[in-house]
Amino acid sequence: MTIAPLTSPPAHAPAQTADRPKKGTWRLVLIAALLIYIFIPIVGLLRFSTRAANGISFQFYRDAFADPSFYSFLGNSLFAGLWTIAITLTLTTFTLYWAYLKARWLLPLMEMLSLLPFVVPAVTLGIGLIQVFTTPPLALTGTPQLLIGAYAIVTLPFAYRAVENSLQGANVLTLTEAAESLGASWWRIFIEIILPCVWSGVISGGLLVFSFVFGEFTLALFLVGSSYQTFPLYIQQLYSYQPQYSVVMSLLSFVATWLAAWLLVVFTRGKN
Amino acid sequence: MSYLELVHLFKSYGSVMAVQDVNLQIPAGEFISLLGPSGCGKTTILRMIAGFEKTTGGSILLEGQDITHIPANRRDMGMVFQSYSLFPHMTAGQNIAFGLRVKRLSHGQQRIRVHEMLELVGLSGMGDRYPHQMSGGQQQRVALARALAISPRLLLLDEPLSALDAKVRLQLRNEIRRIQQQLDITTLFVTHDQEEALSISDRVVVMSQGRIDQAGTPEEIYLTPSTAFTASFIGAMNQIPGVWEGEQVRVSAHPNTQIPDEFLRTQTMEISNGTNVLVLVRPESITVLRPEDSIPADYNLLSGLVTSRIFLGSVVRLSVLVGEFYLNVDVPTAQAEQFTSGQVVQLGFPADQCRVLAIAPAAPQSALPHKQVRSVV
Ligand SMILES: Nc1ncnc2c1ncn2[C@@H]1O[C@H](COP(=O)(O)OP(=O)(O)OP(=O)(O)O)[C@@H](O)[C@H]1O
Ligand SMILES: [Mg+2]
Numbered sequence: 001m002t003i004a005p006l007t008s009p010p011a012h013a014p015a016q017t018a019d020r021p022k023k024g025t026w027r028l029v030l031i032a033a034l035l036i037y038i039f040i041p042i043v044g045l046l047r048f049s050t051r052a053a054n055g056i057s058f059q060f061y062r063d064a065f066a067d068p069s070f071y072s073f074l075g076n077s078l079f080a081g082l083w084t085i086a087i088t089l090t091l092t093t094f095t096l097y098w099a100y101l102k103a104r105w106l107l108p109l110m111e112m113l114s115l116l117p118f119v120v121p122a123v124t125l126g127i128g129l130i131q132v133f134t135t136p137p138l139a140l141t142g143t144p145q146l147l148i149g150a151y152a153i154v155t156l157p158f159a160y161r162a163v164e165n166s167l168q169g170a171n172v173l174t175l176t177e178a179a180e181s182l183g184a185s186w187w188r189i190f191i192e193i194i195l196p197c198v199w200s201g202v203i204s205g206g207l208l209v210f211s212f213v214f215g216e217f218t219l220a221l222f223l224v225g226s227s228y229q230t231f232p233l234y235i236q237q238l239y240s241y242q243p244q245y246s247v248v249m250s251l252l253s254f255v256a257t258w259l260a261a262w263l264l265v266v267f268t269r270g271k272n
Numbered sequence: 273m274s275y276l277e278l279v280h281l282f283k284s285y286g287s288v289m290a291v292q293d294v295n296l297q298i299p300a301g302e303f304i305s306l307l308g309p310s311g312c313g314k315t316t317i318l319r320m321i322a323g324f325e326k327t328t329g330g331s332i333l334l335e336g337q338d339i340t341h342i343p344a345n346r347r348d349m350g351m352v353f354q355s356y357s358l359f360p361h362m363t364a365g366q367n368i369a370f371g372l373r374v375k376r377l378s379h380g381q382q383r384i385r386v387h388e389m390l391e392l393v394g395l396s397g398m399g400d401r402y403p404h405q406m407s408g409g410q411q412q413r414v415a416l417a418r419a420l421a422i423s424p425r426l427l428l429l430d431e432p433l434s435a436l437d438a439k440v441r442l443q444l445r446n447e448i449r450r451i452q453q454q455l456d457i458t459t460l461f462v463t464h465d466q467e468e469a470l471s472i473s474d475r476v477v478v479m480s481q482g483r484i485d486q487a488g489t490p491e492e493i494y495l496t497p498s499t500a501f502t503a504s505f506i507g508a509m510n511q512i513p514g515v516w517e518g519e520q521v522r523v524s525a526h527p528n529t530q531i532p533d534e535f536l537r538t539q540t541m542e543i544s545n546g547t548n549v550l551v552l553v554r555p556e557s558i559t560v561l562r563p564e565d566s567i568p569a570d571y572n573l574l575s576g577l578v579t580s581r582i583f584l585g586s587v588v589r590l591s592v593l594v595g596e597f598y599l600n601v602d603v604p605t606a607q608a609e610q611f612t613s614g615q616v617v618q619l620g621f622p623a624d625q626c627r628v629l630a631i632a633p634a635a636p637q638s639a640l641p642h643k644q645v646r647s648v649v
Contacts, residue, residue: 174357177324178415180344181351182371182422192370196361 042254049247060244067245070234077231080144081213084151085206091152092159093202097194100172114160117153125150126222142227150219151212158208166201170194204264211260215253275300275335275458276321276426282329283316283482290316292482294330298460298475303452305461305469308479309505314462318428321460323347334425350419354431356411358403364390364414365399371422389417392451409440416448420455427452427459433468445472466506470494478502500629503552508589510558510599512536512551516543521551521628523595534595536572538626550629555589555600557625560611561618571620574599578615581608592617 050056064070092114099106117125129150133140140146172194179189195202217232224230229237231253238246274297283291291313298304306314319325321332323344331340339347358367365386372382390396393413403411412432419427429448433441449472452459463469469476470490477487478501486493486502497503503511514521514536523534536551543549561567576594588608590601601619603611611617 170360171355171357174353174355175359177322177344178351178353178357178418179359179370180324181322181347181349181424181428182418183345183348183374184370185345188374193359197359 042251045247045251049244049251060248064245064248070249073229073231073234076144076229077214080148080151080230081210083144083148084155084213085209087148087152088155088159088209089163089202089205092156092163092205093195093198094190096160096163096167097172097190100167101176111160111164114156117156122154122216122218123222125154126219129223142224144224144228147220147223147228147230150223151209151216154216154219155209155212158212159205162201162205162208163198164201166198170197172197200267203267207260207264207267211257214256214260274298275302276460277333278317278321278330279333280330281317281320281327281332283313283320283325284328289482291320291328294482294484296477296484296487298458300458301456302474303449303459303461303472304475304477305463305473306477306479307463307466307469307505308485310464312479313482314464314479315430318351318430318460318462321426322349322351322428348422348424349426349428350422350424351428352412352415352419352430352432354434356403356408356415356435358411358414358418360403363400363402364395364406364417367403367414368399368418368421371418375422385421389421392420392454393417394447407440408436409444412436412444413447416451420451420457424457427457429459429461431462431464434463434465441468448472470506478505480505496627497552498629500550500631503550503627503629508555508600508602510551510553510555512553512597512599514549514551516541516547516549516628516630517545521549523551534574536626537570537623538628539624541628541630543628543630547630550631552627552629553599553621553625555602556587558599558601558619558621560590560601560603561620563618565620567620568622570623572623572626574619575616576619578611578613578617580613581611590617592619594619 049060050058052059095110099110129146130141132138133146140149175193175197176189179193184192215232216230217236220228220230220233225233231249235246235249235253238249276296276298278294278296281291281294282289294313294317296304306317308314316325320327323339323342327340331338333339334347358364359370362370368386368389369382372385377385386399387396390399393416395410395413395417398406398410398414401410403414406414412435416432432448433445436444445468448461461469461473470493473490475487476490476493478485478493480501485505486498488496493502493506497506497509500511503509512521512523514523517535519540520535520537523536538551561573567573574594576592576599578590579593579598580591582589582591583605584602586605587602588605588611590603590608590611592599592601599619
């Protein structure tokens, strides 16, 4: 939703000629309102984080980035994000490819299953996972493995949609058979033929997954809490004793997410 | 010895019998077409030969070797598909080189072969284009080049021309034939277009409902169809039902009219008296006689009523009601003007142009729909 101004710039407005001036104006007003709605909090954050006795200062930024724990938290989030991407996308891409080849009838069911994570609230999932994973054979609470596992499930809908879209466009079955008749092995076909065809879907799925993980709070709080702190947990923690730092961090998180969204737009547009 | 042999081949999808007891022997270097209506199992046979589809029964022998259970990627077959199947992220040249790369040819060898193949299919200099930068016809040429590059043991073509427009289609089909003869490669070509099959094949296999109906040279198929299905499927054919009575066929008159039964003289056949038969005559074999024409001795004569006319270019096809059935009659366009609907005309056709097919009284597998009007356009 927040991407709207990027994908459809107000370029429409000048195209509207005299016969419908009102509609053009309204559109401009709406877009302006949306931008204000999005940017006012950011401007507030910016002001708050740069306020100093003698005007503007970037001291908080310098200090925040100088804090070594910042890098360890950022590293944790990156680690979780990359692993989640790897697991979710590998799972989805392989499974979907297989289903497209051998079991198309499974697709509607898979689609439904892939949406399940949307239906289960994060709190429920978190508490549920804790219940299962605290007793000895499966004592994983507090480990990044459990968090990444949970993320891999929760981000399934993003990855599924993105990969499925691009598989749909490619004529997977015929391409596979053509490559097969040319002697190619299954792996070769997957790596050299199918993956390049669905690459844009994999990338955009990856970016969606990443921005989700980068901002996820609830599951991290429940599953790992203080033992494996991710970036959002860090922000929350900072907030109680160094609010300005936490503001700097949320701005950073915001920028990262927007960057991901922007890349997403670039990728999906480039393919069409 | 035959190069490719299909032995009692069966394929079923659940309760659907897609292919039933297909036996076929194909000598090396032959261009053979599988021809038949939609859903008759042509693609299924091709896909079993390629290894994309498991057989339900029977076996496939290539050069005497049983390949029925060999995976598709070890069968060495070149396949061209109906839908565009080029790898979209690779140029034409890279597409052609793919199979060579799999075979681990050196870069130099690959380059030479790609060049050769592009030349063969008439696309020299287009090696750097991506599929989306080429027309449908060009894409199918590249697909053909890609399939041929690996010097496959068989070339399999599944309606490769059906997505193309008429002119490109004609051109490309002749080129496929030229290339096939140049390389002397055994080729199976699937099509539902009879003209396509008849014009470029050494042999045509007519299929119906999962079975082979008739196999033979294009001339045999066209001139001497051995089943009612082939007769009606290939070209336009009049099928007149009657009863074999020694040297001639009795054609029953319409019960509601006073017109007496007609007798048709036909090619001589070994059929027992009283058998139900179909008399087959091509529309182009029938002449509309003028009063002043002298009538050859072996002519069958019938009179009928012109009910409609269709302009087909070089000929006009008249539909003539004779007794209880309609006959299609082709007259040269230049002479067609004189015939109008409602006119009574005298038709003649020589006995040796009339083939006779015996039809069993209660044929369970009759491909012919049980309807009264037996003239099939
Ligand atoms: N995967 C499948 N599952 C179930 N039935 C199938 C499958 N593939 C083919 N069939 C059935 O098998 C029969 C033969 O199909 P096939 O594709 O071989 O026909 P075809 O002669 O190639 O027809 P067309 O000219 O339309 O391509 C059809 O009745 C079809 O419905
Ligand atoms: Mg087919």
